[in-house]
Amino acid sequence: MSINRRQWLKKATGAGVGLAAAGVLGVEAPEVQASTKKEKLEGVEEFTSACNFCACGCGMICHVKDGELINLEGDPDHVINEGALCAKGAAMSATHTSERRVKRPRYRAPGSDEWTELSWEEALDKIAHKIKANRDANWNATENIKGVDYQVNRTDAIGFIGAAQNTNEECYLITKASRLLGTVSVEHQARVCHGPSVPALSASFGRGAMTNHWLDMQHSKVFLIEGSNIAENHVMGMKWIKKAQAKGAIVIHVDPRFTRTSAGADIYARIRAGSDIAFLGAVINYIIQNKLYDEAYVKLNTNALLHSKSDFEFNDGLFSGFDEASHHYETTSWEYELDGTKKPSKAKSLDDPKCVFSTIKKFYSRYTLELGSQISGIPVDQIKLIAETMAKHKPGCIMYALGATQHTYGVQQIRCYGILQLLLGNIGVPGGGVNALRGEPNVQGSSDMAVLSHYLPGYLNYPTADQTTMKEWTKSNGTFREKFFINTMKAWFGDNATAENEYGYSMLPKRNPGKDYTLYGMMESAIRGQLKLAYIIGQNPAVTNANLKVTLAGLDNLDTLVVQELWETETAEFWRRPGVDPKTIKTEVFLLPAAYFMEKEGTISNAGRMVQWRYAAVNPPGEAKTDIEILDVLFNKVRALYKDSVDPKDQPLLKAQWNYPSNSRAESVLREIGGTDLKTGLPVNGIADLQPDGTTACGAWIYAGLFKGGKNLTKRRDNKTDPGGLGIYPGFAWTWPGNMHILYNRASCDEKGQPLNKDLPIVWWDDKLKKWAGWDVPDVPVATDGPDTPNGQRPFRMNGEGLGRLLAAAYKDPDPKDKELPRDVSYTPKDGPLPEFYEPIESPTANAMHPKCATNPCVKYPRLTDGRHPIGTRDKFPYVLMTSSMAEHWCCGSTTRNVPWLNELVPEPVVEIPEMLAIKLGLKHGEYASVSSARGEVTVKTVVTKRMQTLKINGEEIVSVWMPYNWGFKGLSTGPSTNVLTIDAVDPGAGTQETKACLVNIVAATKGGSHV
């Protein structure tokens, strides 16, 4: 019998996780190995956890003796990392033991230049009173919007920021508490990183998540990696690519900089930063023109055959329906032609001139190889090679990260991947997919839990002021989503959510659709004096926000800032940043010491939607507390301040269901998230159990069923059972939705429901059992509705028409139950139903496709009219700057810059420039250079490499340079923040900034130049 390491330990100790393994080793293991393990494990407790850096979700084991962490290593029984950790992951014990951790609550009075320490009681009492005071003084029961008074029940004076490093349970409580307090200003890291992923992926496929998962990459035959340096930033993801590569898969890397990912690629294409849509458009056009697409898949699984409206147009960079004054599209012309039953009318062949396929064929015909090359700098032959390689090798996987998202057209760049993969038949199949490489440990879960101003948990659109009743909200969102909304309300308000009061709909604060509640909008609101109290948990916007001067000005203008953190971050200490006199800053600041991941329990969701439980291995240092405890205690303190209130504005706080036992807060919240049958009190088994009549409650519908059968399925550890041999491991943790690992997997079958790839079958229609079956959970509306029923032919069932969208048509499904649904039930990108190439807001060249419409017409920039949003031009700032993270330092660097050996590896920020530019500027490797943009200037060392090269774009030489953005003025390693330079123009559909392309100048400098 084969037995894995953990099973063996369990057997030997007679206990599971967390119990002593003393004296049990050396019994069955080889002698040498046994002696090593014995030394390490005798008298030691083991706790499993998962890494707190990127979203690979690598498993770790914490070894604890006498309450002390004595060792941390990769978990050899974890299905993703199989025992390995990257440099960052391996360095995590240093954070637990660091003397630099904040250990007691602190307070900085207005104008003071120092911290004073507080007791927890004092700190939380003061903060609770501040929240109440700001809420009471700045309450809007109603708001006049375009001449109409609406009930909004909202305060804009309080905002929450964070956090992708928190557990799902903490994120859920941030969302719930903030909405109960009456604010919709709730944001986190997803806004600045993968903001465009959800709208782009859902516009193409219906859901906004990574379609496949890490282990599935071993089945790919070709990879297109664009806008990602996966070898450095998702190291264990690269491991699965390497497995496929060892079996013959071809790796294509498209990036402006030759990175460690490029070094491992079979094809490397150097692209100009900001020109990806022109390159991808040329690839798509080549595939269409040369009939390299998968015709059977395209006809069966996409909207290619549906008829576009005859008044759909695209001219000179603009789609039909554009209103120049508002920068907004009216989308009626982007719909389908409907037949007599209000279903889209359908063509008989792809040659029908009115069908979607013909529409996109015409649209893409402008993207010739030559034009794609002229704009992107990638040679014609290489674009052709990439297109042919993608078409020839199936299945193929596309992977992207922030190089794709951080643009003013990020949604549309990711839409290109969706179109390309639908044409090639690569969605819903093992080894295929469009896979978003998430960079924070729980940015998937924090987005799922709606720590975002425009969502409720499970990506339900947040109610707006003009949706005055739940019925109105349902008209815009459909009865399908109404059911899930009701379940969230039941989870939040319990018996106080009834059919009579529309399940508490009126108790939610309502968004003003014309206001900007995003992270950038919040900082601008602080500058205007509207946002007065910011509560920031595990996020460091004073390093990570673009155009930092605006963020710092916002922090300067707050009345109160609360920071819940491990460290003295740049955000917590913004008032004593270099060059600023603390006396001039009147913001009072609370710094609350928080626990690190191994010091608390709860779940995180990795990029592949796997929700896994982490155990608390050790206590937090000093008086630090878990975020969930701080949030719970603080919320109860605020609520107690209102206990006798009869004011309608306070009823959401008083009527909310909020009872989490102090000895099991995380599991209790997770139960609320996963759903309960209120008639029996038992957990629901899945989404299908959720009812629209208030008899079930579920905090986040997409997580329904993670307590199926009464057990916490996120704790499961079966790494042996993989019936199809596909790397699915259905008994390891739990994956949303419903433990499904490959989304849209119905598309892997033919019309009759049989697998098209006989080597990699994943689901199929079992004619004997009369149901869908397979190695994964079949992605079908009803498991017993066969291929001969309409439900059996909806491979992209979340879209109204049940098909993958080449053209992101605005469409309502005329389901008889949903008669009142408007046309825009499914998401349609704000800036077009097809991805068009636009230059970055700061560009070194003209738009070769439509010079008069050079940049995305839906972008509103500058947003501030006081000079804080300058736009640089090429005459003063001739070089293109792109920024990113690296293997040794992570995001704002507040954790990694406090690890001495990571600082030894990469001690300071740099600017990487090509040799040609170094010669021109008279700079040598290691000398200092001043880098300036229209927004600021920093001085850093120069790294001169061949990894950066000049490109010929539109007939001119264009130079790109690169900088990491991981530094600030706090920590063991300090240095200037690159985001002083970057631009905060944002994608109109995602609010994510254009950190991957702005203009800078570079000159030689001496050490000691500007640092902020």
Ligand code: SF4
């Ligand atoms: S940073 Fe990512 S790849 Fe590295 S150990 Fe952590 S989860 Fe794994």
